[in-house]
Amino acid sequence: EVLRELGVEVEVRVVSAHRTPTDMVRFAQDAAGRGLRAIIAGAGGAAHLPGMLASLTTLPVIGVPVPLRHLDGMDSLLSIVQMPAGVPVATVGIGNARNAGLLAARILATSDPALAERVAAALVAGAERARAMDDEVRARTAPGPTISPTPTPNGAVAP
Secondary structure, X not given: OHXXXXXXXXXXXXXXXXXXXXXXXXXXXXXXXXXXXXXXXXEEOOOOHHHHHXXXXXXXXXXXXXXXXXXXXXXXXXXXXXXXXXXXXXXXXOOXXXXXXXXXXXXXXXXXXXXXXXXXXXXXXXXHHHHHHHHHHHHHHOOOOOOOOOEOOOOOEOO
């Protein structure tokens, strides 16, 4: 979604390291030839897909651990982040496909000045949204007027 917001063309596919391994191999080996410049791979459970793709292509691979019923995605996270030397996979937070898209956009922006400007504008917009939230919270939680204690005729302070 975020890549489309930034004007980046995307190819969306469903391949599985376990259920469609030959499709996965073909996808990875042909990706650069189809013009892809990065791959985002979501995977749950054993989460072999990002590592397998990274072993089959020179393109950067970003893994998104997907939370499933068991272990809330920790198994996926650990599977993706613990790649052997020589098979690098960038990993984002569990279920955080948006950050994967932003990371891919930043990678692509290193060779695309127009995209770099759009990524920078998105950062500014995010900061503006955060400041607006801060202003809203501060307005809702600002203390009311302070009541000064009133001294009594004998000099004591009344409660």
